[in-house]
Structure formats: C-alpha cells, structure tokens
Amino acid sequence: MNLIWASILIPVVTAAVIAVANARAARSLAAVGSLASLGALAAFAWQFPAWSTGAVHPEPCGCAWLSSINATLGVGFDSVSLMLALLEAFLIPICVIGSWTAISERQREYYGWFMLLHASILLAFAARDVLLFYVGYEFTLVPLLFIIAIWGGPERRQAAHKLFLYTFLGSLFFLGSILFVGWQHHASTGLWSWDMGTLSTFASARLPANTQYWLFAALLAGFAVKVPLFPVHTWLPLAHNQAPTAGSVILAGTLLKLGTYGIFRLALPMAPEGGAALAVLASVLCTVAVVYAALICWVQTDAKKLVAYSSVSHLGICMLGLFALNPVGAQGSVLYMINHGLSTGALFLLIGMAYERYHVKDMDQIGGLAKRMPVWAFFMVFFTMSSIGLPGLNGFVGEYLCLFGAYIATGDASTGYPGLLGPGFALVAGTGLILGAMYMLLLVGRYVFGPLREPRDDAHAKHGHDGAHAHDGGHDGGHGDLTGREVGLLVPLALVCLFIGVYPKPMLQAIGPVVERTLAPYPAAVERTLKSQPQAAEAVQADSKEDDRG
C-alpha cells in the first residue's frame, strides 16, 4: 500500500522541491522525481499478487478522509489500472526529458505543474474510492490548463480555456452521478460506502432499470468529453495543436485514457441495464467517429492536428470494442488504450522534435525530412506502422481484437456473451483500417518522404519569431538528426511497442479476468435488451443533464 502512495507523493514532493530550487536544476529534479515514482510503481507491480486473478490489491484501508460519509483514501490496483498507471509512469520521464531543450523559460513552473499532473493522474488510476477518483480525475485539468496556456502555440489561451471548461462541464455530470449512487446506496442499505466495488455491485443489483438508464447516460456524457467521443471531440485538435510537445504526449498518452478507464471502471459495472440499452447508440457514435475523424485527418495539412484527429478515430475503435460487451472486444479495448498511448505519444514526440528544429509543422511548407534526418524518419515510419495496426507491433493486437469483438457481438450467445453490434459495425469501423492507412501514409508521404522542402524563412537563422515568447535557444545545432538524448527516449518506446506486439500473452492473461469480472452482469442485461428490443420503440435521447428522479 505504501508503495502506491509513495509513487503518488514522490512527484508532489518533487514539485515542492522544484518550486524552491533554481531554474536550471528544475528539469533534472523533475527527471529524478519521475523516475523515482516509476521505480516505486514498478516495485509494486513486481510483487503485485493479483496479476492473473483480476482481483484488487491491496484491500482499501479504512483511513477515512471524510468520516461522516465514510469517504476513505481507498487506494488499490487491479491489473488493468496498474498497467495504465505503469504506462503513465513510463511516459512522464520521457516527457520530462523530451522537453529538455524545448522549454527554455519559466522552467520551474513547467516541471512543477508536470509533476502535479503526474501525481493526480496516478491518483486517479490508483483510486478505489469514487470520490478520490473524482479528485484525481478533476485536478488534472489545472496543470494541463497551465501547461498548454503558458508554453503552448500561438492561440494557446483559447485552446486551454476551451479544454478546461469543456472537460469541467463533463466532469460535473460524472460528479452528479456518483453522488447520486452514493446517496442511493446509503438510502437503501443505511451504510456509507464510496468504494467502487461495493457501489458497482449495489447499483447493478438494486437500482431499477430506468434509473440505471439515466445513470449510464450521465456517466457516459461525463466521460465522453474526456475520451473524446464523436460529438464532443472538438476541443482535442485545438488543444493538441497548441500544446507544447510534452503536453501533447501526456494529453494523448494517458489523459484521454482517464475517460476510457472511467467508462470501463465506472460506467459499465454500475449500470449494466443502461449500458446494454445504450450500447448501440454509443457504438454508432464510435463508428461515426472512426470514419468521420479519419476523413478529416486525410485533408489536414497540419501534422499535429492530423495526429490529434487520428486519436479521435483510434479511440472510436477502442470504445467500439468496449461497447461490444464481450471479452474479446473489452480485451482489445483495454489493450488499445495502452497501445494508443504509446504510439500516438511517440508520434507527438517525433513531430515535436521536428518542430523544435524547423518551428513549422504545416505539411505545405515542410516535407521530405528523411533526407535530413534518417533516424528520425525510421522512428516516424516505425510508430506510424504501429499506430495503423501493423501486425507484429502493438497497435495490431488492440485494433484487431476490438474489430473482432464488435464483429462477433451478435445476438447468438455462442461466446457466452450475446452482443448488440455485429458485422455491420465491424465492417464500417474496419474501413477505419483503410482510412487509417490513407491518412497516416499521407502524413509519412509528405512529412517524411518525398522531395525535401524546408520552410523558406529558414527558422534556424531567424530567432524569436513566434509570438510573445520565443522557443529559441536550447534547440541543438539547427537541423541535425536526432541527438543521443532524443534517440534514448524513442528506443524504449519502440521496444515496448515491439514487445507488446510480439508477445502480448502476459497482458492478455492479466486483462482477461478483470474483463470477465466487469462484464459479468452483461449477458443477462443484453438478453433483456434484446427481448425488449421490439417494444422499446423510441430511442430515448441519450445523455440527460443529470440523473435523479430515481
């Protein structure tokens, strides 16, 4: 237990130390802090007993934080949340070292906020107490707001404001829902409990179907903003486009995963009836997202925006897998969360490195960088292939299982898990496979390969061109290929991608039991929905403002 708290509190302590240390030491302190936190988490993972049982370890402590309603500091991992936490702890040092030369002013604040962001994301993944999860989930907005608003691109402030307000509104739906469930639990059992497990079993068993319907709608609305699902995704491209490199890496790497993890850990278990009823609508949204975002990617000229929209498309497939409501789809979805974090994070890192050299990421003005930077080009192709799901690399396993899950989610319960989707969904989402290849190869074709096109006003010569504060200084030797530091960042990412792609068995074995445990109530719920399908004539508007009238 204390290892978990150690991994969460080390970054907070580092942030405090950075606040008082001098500016130059800030980044090394941040690197040490993040590596220490990774070490603590890895130590915990090493002796984590419940890898194959899917149980939660350790049992949440009774240390109440608000005793009158028994809100405890319950912290514990199961294999899925531990893997996501490890992904997070793995990405943060890469971000810190990645922005070694990119961030040249107000460094103390930058790394301070980064450590706080790291701590709150870890808290969110580690939390077993719903209120604690809300605290971790919500606090991530503040550091992200500052990281984008202060060190971002030209229109950074509008993008940061929109991100903050949009996600804040979403999270209020989520807050309303969990308070509602907590109240219902107390009202009917007389006991106070905010533990995820107890609340889920209570809500799925005792809440009437109609309430579960609204509860799932509210939870989905809350997390859809974060994932982002189709209609509420417009903040993501702006945020990515304006965020500094490390900000984009973390935003794509793990922040979006908070939304998907939230749906996986809270929305699905708590409201199976609602989940079964709304799975079709949510899947339609996801499928539309896949094709919609992929087409938009295809016509983007800004590299970062392209990758940002690709995240919307990829996460559409990821969520489709989850809403297939069978172990194959859910397994693929969880794997996809991790893989997307790695490959898209790496892509943003690479685009950031090129941006550091040319200060341009618009593919009309720049291209064919393979000539200038072959090593960079290799990694670009490697991670592009990983993100479009080339077998042998990590993207394939996740994407493939998601589509597979969606495909077999038909009415007949041969797999023991009847589903509401079917071949139609898999086919349309499958075109995402093709569109994915089209826009990623467009990116590689113009940005990496093709004739060398460098921006006319050679950024190297003219410093301090970009808006209020310059990104000048620091970036090493104009347009040389990747430095040792940069390669040192990319190699571990590449190795992990390769490892997951080649030998995903341990991860599959670890995720399996958790998935089965989460989807336990679903076969029955789906049966009921299928039976009631003909009478449920009108498709009730999905997300309501909140969720009472229970």
Place this chain on the structure above:
Amino acid sequence: MIAAPAMLSSVLALAQGPLDAQAAPELRWAGLALLLPLVSGVLCLLCGWLKVRSKLPAALTIAALGGAFATILRLQGVVGETPVVINLFDWISWTWGDGSRFHGFTANVDLYVDRLTVFWMLFVTGLGTLIALYASEYMESDVGKGYTRFFGAVSIFLFAMGCLVMGGNLVMLYLGWEGVGLASYLLIGYYFTKPEAVAAAKKAFIVNRIGDLGLALALFLTWQCYGTVEYAALWKAIEAAPASSEWTAQAIPWLLMLGAFGKSAQLPLYVWLPDAMEGPTPVSALIHAATMVTAGVYLIARMFPLFIVNPDALAAVAWVGGLTALLAATIGMAQYDMKRIWAYSTISQLGYMFLGLGVGTTFGASYHVFTHAFFKALLFLTAGAVMHGFAGQLDIRKLSGLLKVPGFRLVSLLAVLGCFWLAAFPFTAAFFSKDEILVSAFTAKDERVHVLGWIGLVVAALTAYYTFRVGFRVFFGPVKYEPGDEHHGHDDHDHAHGGHDANASHGGHAQHGQHAQHGHHGEFHPHGPRWAIRVPLVLIAVGAILAGWPSYRTMLDHDAPNWVKTQVAQSSAYQGAPAGDHATHGGHDAVSHDAAHADHADDAHADHEHLVLGMDAHTAVGRLGSLACIAGILVSLYLHLINRGAADALRRALMGSIATRWIVVGAERKWMVDEFYDWVIRLPLRLVANILSAIDELLLDAGIVNGLGALPAAVGRIFRPLYGGVVQGYAVTMAGGVALVAAWVIWIWLRGAN
C-alpha cells in the same frame, strides 16, 4: 446451393481430405526459415545504424536467404504426407468462461508445414537468394546511401513471406500478409525523393489494405462459424460441420477472395502493380512477379476446403481470373515501357492461375505459379540489366538489336529464352502448366467455366504476341539505342550521366572502336552487367527450364507422378480435383505411386465425355495452345521485326475509323481504370472529407460549442438594463419582485386554504 453440401460430403469422403496434422516439436529448427531473414533484417538495421559503407548488408541477406533455402530443402526431405504443426511460441491466446469451444481465442506463432508449404517456400527462398545476389550488384551505386535500407526491407519481406506461407493459423497469415505489404511499401518507395515513387508506394499499401480488410473479416467469420483459426483444427471443424447454409458461412470464400485479389493484383484491385514498377527492378522481380503476388494463389489453395463448399465462389474466382488475364493482356499489348509490359503480363498470368484455381485444379495453378516465378523473374532481371546498362532506358521504341551489342549478348539470349517461356511455346514448362489449367477449364464439372477455356486460348495468343513484340523490337533488328535520363535514379544524381563507374570505363574503351561507325549516339557506351548479375540470370534460366522437368518426366514415362502434383495433393489443397473428377473413383488415400498412374490414365478416360472439337481435352488443348502461341509469334514477327513500319501503319489505320479507335486509345490508356477509380472513389471521398472538415471546424466547433459557450453571456446581456444605476430602478425591481412573489403565492396556494 443445396447440392453443394451433398456434393462436398461425397468428395470429402472419397478424396483424402486434408490430413490431420500432428505436432512435431522436434522440428522446431524449421523456424530458422523465418528466423534467419529476421536476423539479417535486424543486422541490416544495425549496419544502417553504424553507417556501414560496404556491401555487408547484401552478404548478410544472401547468406540468410541461402540458409533459409537450405532449411526448406532439409524440410522437404523430412516432411511426409501428413502435415506437421510446430509451435514456436504463444502469441495471442487466452480463454474466458469455461474455456470451451467458443470461449477462448488462440493464435500462436506456430508453423503448419505440409508439402504445399515446402513447395511454395522452395521457389520463394530459392529465387530470393538469387535475386538478392543480383541486387547486390544492381544496387551498388547506392552503397552508402540506401543499401542497408534496401536489403533490410528485402530481409523483412522474406521473413513476412515465410510467416505468410508457413504460418499455422489465419492470424499468422494475416501477419505475413501485412508484413509483405509493409516491405513492398518500403521497397516501392525506395527512391523516396521521387514523388511518383512515394505515391506508388502509398497506393500499393492502401489497395493491399482494402484486400486485408476482406481477409480480416473472413478471419472473424471463420472463428465465428468454426470456433478456431488454427489450420489443423479448422480442417477438422469443416469436416465435422461442413457449412451451415446460413449466409455467413457461405460468405467466407468471397471475403477470402477479396483479400487474395488485393494482394495478387486481380481485376478490381490490380491498379497498384503497374505503379509498383517505380521500385528498383530486383524488387519488381522478386516481390511483384515471383513471390508476393502469388500470396493470393497460396491463400486460396490453402483454404481450398472452404472454397469447395461454395461452387459459386469457385466459379467467381475462375471468371475473375479469366477476365483479368484478358484485360491485362490487351493493355500489355499497347504499352511501351518494358517493365510495365512485364507487370501487365504478370497480372495476366496471375489471372491464369486464378482461372486454374477456379476450375478446381490447384495443381495446375500451383504448377503455373512455379514455372511463372522463374521465367518472369528472368524477364524482369534481364530488363533490369538492360536498364542498368543503358542508363535507365526502358522504352522499347528507343532500343533495338541488343543481341548484337557487345556485353549484352548473354542477357539478350536469356531474355529471348524468357520470352519463349512466357509465350508458352510448345514443350516449354509454361506450356505444360498452362495446358493443365486449360484442360481443367474445359473438363470442369461446372459448365459455366467452360467458355473460360476458350478465353484462355485467346489470351495465350495475345500473350505470345506482346511477349515477342518486346522480344523482336528490343533484342532483334538493327542495333540502335538511346541512353535513358537516369530514369530510375540508379545512376544517382552524383553519378554523372553516362558517368564511368569502374566497369563502364573499362568496357567503354574496349568497345569504343566498333561504335565509331554507328556514331549517332555520341559518346554514350552501354556497359554490360558483371558476374553478380550474369550468374543469377543463368541460374534462373536453368531453373525455368528445369521447372518443366516434372511434366517432361510424366510425358516420357507415363507412370511417373508429376512432382508438383504430389506436392499439392498431400496438402489442404489436395490436388484440387474438381468434384466431378474424383466422384468416379474409389477411396484415395495417400497418393502412392500407382494411384498417380491410375489418376493419369483415368484423366484420359474421363475426358471422353467432354470432347472438345471432336478430340479429347488433352490433345485438343495441346494442339490449340501451340497453334495460338505460334500464330501470336508470327504476327509479332511480321509487325515488329520484318516490317516495323507496318505496326505504326496498323495503328494509324485503327485510329482512323471511329469504330476501331476505342481499341487503340483504350489499350494505351489502360482502359482508364485508374482514372475511373480516381473519379468514382478518390475525388468524391476527398470532397466529403473537406466538407466534414469544414463542418467540424465551423459548425461543430465554432458554431455549437462556442455558441453554447457564449449562451450564458448572451442571457446576461438581456438582464443588463436592470442594473441601470438609478436607485429607483433597483427599488422598483425589488418591490416588484416582492409583490410578484406574494401575488404568486396567494394565487396558487392560499386561494384554496382558508
């Protein structure tokens, strides 16, 4: 459709269905065939990393491929009739629920080695080694720059092809499928500074991806119907429940076909292969002629039990193969770039193979794959040698009489030999393999495919014509040539035009004297290839000749079984006997020596019912085929050697009258298929994408989101006048508020009270 299951069960009972494989852990060394190319790929990556300037990557790759070839040879000896499953390591496997039939998914990295696999890997690794040797010299001008990347990609290709062919389940096949797609992407886009090469690479990958989607969906459907994707288990599952008539089970062959046509460049998805010629010629030879494009044929051969279930699917395969052959042949006739012509001829020959599969003779198709691999590789490599020597010149109108050009005599001779094989000249290996296909076409039980036999013969004639059109124009006639414009970049920009690498200067001096009298091409001296190109060419030529050996042996001594037939028979493709062929026979266990004999004999006997022009099928096809070939050759002899002007005259004549204009224009413009796709799919999609992007930016983001964001402020402005600043104003609203509330309360509640 109802007849199909009945027919199938009879066939399965009679014909020796796919044998159940047993695990053979002791054969784990077979994994070397995959491991070696992978190791050499990684080593090439390392060389690239260390900026190695020598030809080491080539040596590594050749050694690895040679090793792989040796492994396959040893495997050939070891593997008997029954296929073996070798598990290398677990990949994707987990179970849920009680782990019963539909409650788990396993797709491990294991090899399913039977005769068909070995047969296929033989020519893949064999040709791979030779072409790698050829490429070591061909690419030497890029030693410092792209050499490691080239050979790295070739190694990755061979690894992926190995996974595809030797893979033990459909997911391994899928891994290989996309792996070869990646390798072909990297190799087509090798000259990445050229936009056309990058565009061609992208096009190839995307069109393949469309096929891959079909394959993926087929895979899902297979698991859904049979509960497994492992070959061994799949055959048992098919035998147990041949196929539920419900549409999903029937759809598997159609989806598999989509995947196969994508990879093997058949009718709907063939457009990427001609553009793939942008890559260096060894790539075109190895990948886009001999090995990768046969993946589709292998897929259908391997999954034949699924196809047998659905005769309509088989007919469709045949028809698509036939039509593609015809279409590609017509286009091939009107092209001027030698590599493009060979590319279209490859598509055409692949059409033949699919025709063979469609009519049920997996043996004929596989045999044609075997022979075609050799002579097409030969043709491409000779074209490469010509291009290498003539500074990228490939236009058949600008080259003539190469046989007499010093240094190119051997290359030209081998090229002409290749032409004979391609044209399926009587008693060449291709003649026998094509003969098998056409015979089966005529004798197929399914009447619908008979007409394809005739189409096949017509295409044979066309093939002969365009092959020798190139042969006569380029290698015969007066010696006349113009240097290319370093077209294919292999004499790189730093390698001055006609510049002198070691070989050229040496050759140049010696030949300078004789060229004086030609004079018209100034100081340019073509330099013939050195040993590293000549040796592989000779070996491949010998291979092409020997490819026919199994048929020669059967011809001479009737009872000798055709080696290829035995290979194919003892595999899941089991001799691909069309249902009719086998129906008349007793049990057919392991195809022993006598059975083959009986088989051969009964062929003749069976044909009596299917008379073609009064003769039995074999003799008829033999005669008609050779007739078509010779006719084609004579026509091209007249038009392209004796009276070259006549060809142009004929063209002008055809162009003259409206009725025939479309033929010439169509053929030369590749029947506008590319433009058609562009207009019907790409541009509308682009338009939709732009609209969606605008919607996302303006409507969704600026409109709705910002609109909602500004809503509170807008409502605020409505209430603004209330805060006018005057005390009385506030007092009025306050008093008014109180009065309103009091009135409301009285009106609603108190009216009823007391």
Place this chain on the structure above:
Amino acid sequence: MVDMSQTVALLAPEIVLFVASMLVAVLGLSRSTGIRSLVPWVCVAALVGSILALDAVWTPERIQGARLLFPMLGKYGKALIALIGIGLVAVSAGSIDRRYEEAVARGRASFDALRVVRGEYYAFLLLSLTGAMLVMSAPDLIWLFLGLELVSLPTYIMVAVARTGRRSMEAAMKYFFLGALATAVTLYGFAMLYGATGTMQLIAMRDVLAEQAAGPGLSTTALLGTILTVLGLCFKLAAVPMHFYAPDVYEGAPLPVTAFLSFTPKIAGFSALITVLGAVGWSGHAMVDHDGVRIAYEGLPQPVTAVLWMVAALTMVLGNIGGILQTSLKRTLAYSSIANSGYMLVGVIVGPKGGIGAMYLFMLGYGVMTIATFGVLAALERKGEEVDSFESLAGLRAAHPGLAFLLTVSALSLLGVPPLFGALAKIVLVFVAFEGGQASLAAVLLLNTAIGAVYYLRFVGAAVVNPQNAKSQEVVAIPHWWPKTAAIVAGLGLIVLPAFLSRLVDASATTVDGYVDLGEAVASETER
C-alpha cells in the same frame, strides 16, 4: 425564570466586542501614531478574546436557560464570525486612512482628529460583528430585528466613510436606501408572524405554528409573514429579488469594506433566515392534494419551499451569468458572492437534516476564500488606487509570484477544483441536496458551477497565464504586511483545511443540535 446573570453571561463574546469597539473608537483619535497603529491589534485581540469567552461561557445549562430555537448554533456561528472577522480586520488594516497617515508621517499634514477615520471604521466593524453574533442567539423577533439592524447600520457608514470619493458616497446612498426598504419589508413580515402566532418568542411561535400545522395548516398571515420575512432577508444575502444593490455597492465601496460586505451581512442574513424558518419548521406540515387527502411530507410548507427554490435557482443563475460580463474585479466578485448565496440557499431549503450544517461549512469555506481573494487585492495598488481590472492584474506572476499563487488557489477553490476546500464544501452541499430530495437544485448548482468557471478562470488567467502589459507593470505591493499575511493564512488554509474536513463537517453539523422541529414539537406537545 432563570436569573438574568445567566442569560447575560451567554452574551460574553458580544460584550467583549462591544467594549473593544468603544476602546478602539477612542484610541483611533489619539495624537500619537503609535497608539493609532495599535487599533488593528486591539481589534484582533478583542476578536480572539470573544472566541475564548465563547468557549468559556457556552455551558449546557446556560443554553437551556436561554430558550433558543437553535441552542448550539451560536457556538459554531460566533466562532466563525470572529475568525473571519480577524481576517477582515487584517484586510482593512492595510488601506484605511493610509493616505492621510502617510501624509502625517511625512509631516506634510498636521494631525487633525476630525479627519482621522481609523477609529470609527474599526469601531463600526466590531459593532457590525457584534450585531451578527447577536442574530446568532436571538430568542425572539425583537432581538433578531435589533441584531440585524446592528449589522447593517454600521456598514452604511463604513461604505461612505472609509474612502472619500464620489463612488463610495453613491454606493453608501444606494446601500442605505435599498437597505431601509428591505428592512421595512422584513419588519412587516415580522409583524404578520407576530399577528399569526401572538408571540414574539420564537419557541412559543414554533409551538403555535406546530398546532396550526397539525390542524388545518399554517394560517395565511403566517405563510405571508414568513415569505415577506424571507424576501426581506434576501437583501442581506444579496439573493435575487434584492440583489441589485450588490454590484454597484461592492464596486463603489473601498476594497476592505467590499470584503466585509461580502461576508458579514451574508452570515447574519442566513442565521436570521434559519432562525425564522426554524419557527416555521421543516417537518410536520401536510399537503392537501386535490381530493382533500392530507399527506404529511418532509420540508418547509409548500409555498415557502417553492419561493425559496425559485429564489435559490434565480440567484445562482443571475449571479453566474452576470459575472461573465464584468471587467471590474470587485463587480465580478459581487456576482460571485450573489452566486455563492444561491448555493448556500440550497442548504437552507434542505433543512436541519444536514442542509444547514453543509450551509455553514460552505459559509466557512466562502469566508476563507473571500479573505484570501480580497487579501491579495488589498495587498496591491496601482498609482495609489486599488487594483480593479483584469488588465491591471495581468501578469501578476512576474512581479508578485507569491500573491499570484494565492490568487490562483483561491480562484480555483471558488471555481470548485477538488482537492481545494471550496470544491469539497460544494461536493458536501450537492450531496446533502441529494439526501434532502432537492436533486433538481443540485443539478442547477452543478450547471452553475460550470458557468461560473468562466469568470473564475479569468482570475487564474490574469494571475498566472497572461503576460504583463503596460497597466499591470505599475502594480506594486503596499508597504503594510497585514493584507498579505491574511491572504497567506487564508490561501494555505484552503490547501490545508481539506485534511480536517471530517472535524469541520461534524462541527458545522452541531449547529442544528437541540433544534426541535415542528413535527417533534407537535408530538411532544400532545404527550405532555
């Protein structure tokens, strides 16, 4: 009858403050700057003294004697008032009479007792705090009315006197006249309540109303009286129908007075509201539905709940929506205070089962946040003037990183970002709203938090994100350390308080101990 000494003893804290205010009034006039500078210290000492007196004097039997409707309300409430009072004194210590004091210190002006304002200002401040404390422990309507008047009268003067200038005079005028109007309405409400129950004693009043509730239901005069009283008290809370004065008065008044106005009248108003509604009762009422069947239900009588629901919802919405359009800092904080009143009204509607406790917890949070925010603003000045626009606040981080951090913490806490105290108080409030069956109001509250986030983000943006511009370069810190310390203590409090959330929730829950609701009153009466 309990002898007078016991009830008077109960008023020890008020007495301490009252004496201190007299002392301060005198000290403020003394010639020597040393003594004059003692004044804030005396105030702080008095406030601390009142807290100690509160603990000493607050014994169970005395409370029994005092016959209060909410016996334990005073303990928590008075301590809260004194605590935040200390903060308010610190915030105002920086700027009252500063111009004149500096002129005297530099000898440019001779000391003239008439022009020195410091003494009266702090006296009135302490008097107003005394008034708020009195409201807390009012056994009857007269006491309540006097307490309320004692709160507001001194504030009228503080607004006019603390800083010479047209704007503060206009603010004082508006505040006075509208205040008088509202007090008149409250008075009339009291009269009707007296008329309906025949007694001024709140406990007796509750018994009478309990009988009426058990019988045919509350009489018309009782209901109308309650509603008029509620609407009258809305002025103190700056709730909707009576909130129009707030933006102008907060903007016109000098900064420390604005800080004072945004807290003290609010806590007095809420305490008075709870005391009056305590008499009306949150249970024991019955609703006669259309076919004449009487259904007992939880909560205030239906008309009162409906009025309060509407007032709360409109207050939240108008407060947040108004705030978005503002450019002046004080005006934005005015709308923020209106919105926060709306949130607290939700607690009032829910009633004694957790609602009032949550409301007082939120009041504590709101008080600390006010001190932090106004502390930072009071610690800054531009060309001698107060800092009152977002542009002059832009880029605060560059010049005053500490203050910028504190402003960010308080703005984020007001906004509702979880680990900070403000958000947790709001979560408790929302949770209690669910418990009390006011889920729809909880939704309105959550939605308004999102709308409110827009203008709170402007504070954060100005403090940390936006670069400095011409105007904000001139912003300098004032020499006095009082406001800065207040801001630091309050800011750190917002970070540290969540750790003590359990204790604070229990403490604020004690405010309703001992309150016998209408339902139980009827029951106990019938037994007797």
Place this chain on the structure above:
Amino acid sequence: MNPIDPQLPPGDPLVMLGLLASAILFAVGIVGFLSRRNMITMFLCTELMFQGAGLAMISYGRQHMDLSGQVFVIFILTVAAAEAALALGLVVLLYRRKETLSAEAWKELAES
C-alpha cells in the same frame, strides 16, 4: 391557540381598522419611495413604512391582548431615529458633493 394568550374574537373593529391603516401606511411608503426622486422624501417614505409595520404590530398586539407588540414598536422607533440621524448625515454629505438632493444624479456606478 396559545394557552397563555387570551385571543380576542376575530373581526374586532379596532384591530381590523388598525391593520387596514398599517397596510395603507406601508403602501403609501413604498409608492412614495419609488416615485419621489428627492432623497429626504425617500427617507421619510422609509419612515412611513417602518411606522406602518409598527401599527400592524400594535393592532396584532391588541388582537392577542399581548404587550410585546408595543415593546417591539418602541424599539422600531429608536432604530428609526438612528437611521434618521444616519440618513440625514449621508444626505448632507451627498448634497455637499453634488448640490442636488435628487437620487437621479447618482448613477455613475452602473453596468458598464
């Protein structure tokens, strides 16, 4: 009914008249406050409202035969006196500033 408070029978003329008078007084006060611009008149109107409330208290006191109403009125008078002092001080301050007694002059603080 409150046991210790003898209740006059409802409808006692004196009480009804008193209540009516207080209502009228209160109404006049409010109307005067809203219509008049002169600050002193506005203050006087608030006084009227206070007296109205006081009269109501007395009438209810009469009805309930209870003296606390009148005690309350005494306090109202004292408070009104305090307010009068304060109001006039304020009005003098404002007058000295803007030479006018009209409340219209003071509308600088407004929603910009």
